[in-house]
Amino acid sequence: MPDSSLRRLSLREVAGLQGFPSQWEFVGGSASRFRQVGNAVPVAFGRVLGEAILSTLNRPQPVEAPVSRPFPAAFTESINYTIREHRANKASRDRVRELTRVGHAVTDIKGLGAQDGHRHREASVTLPLWSSEM
Secondary structure: OOOOOOOOOOHHHHHHHOOOOOOOOOOOOHHHHHHHHHHOOOHHHHHHHHHHHHHHHOOOOOOOOOOOOOOOHHHHHHHHHHHHHHHHHHHHHHHHHHHHHOOOOHHHOOOOOOEOOEOOOOOOOOOOOOOOOO
């Protein structure tokens, strides 16, 4: 080109680089056809990858499962905290779910903390959040 800029490759050129046969037809608009070519796995790469997978699957000896590294301590602590918190508060959460299922507003249940900067009024339900009768 006279201004020494690079021209855009044609659809046929990029399809050829990806390994598509010259007679292959693409459908859709221009952007869609370029996307189809760009998202395609080149034939040569697909062949090499397929052969590697088959080779691995056809090995006579079993492959040992990879060993995972342990989680970072902070992550393990967070998981353990979540488990403890769930055990400690499950009964209350289940009770709140039941009360809201039967029509009580969450803001009517005492002990849930402030919502939208307002304190909750006393519970308007006659049942406690937890009872030995549950």
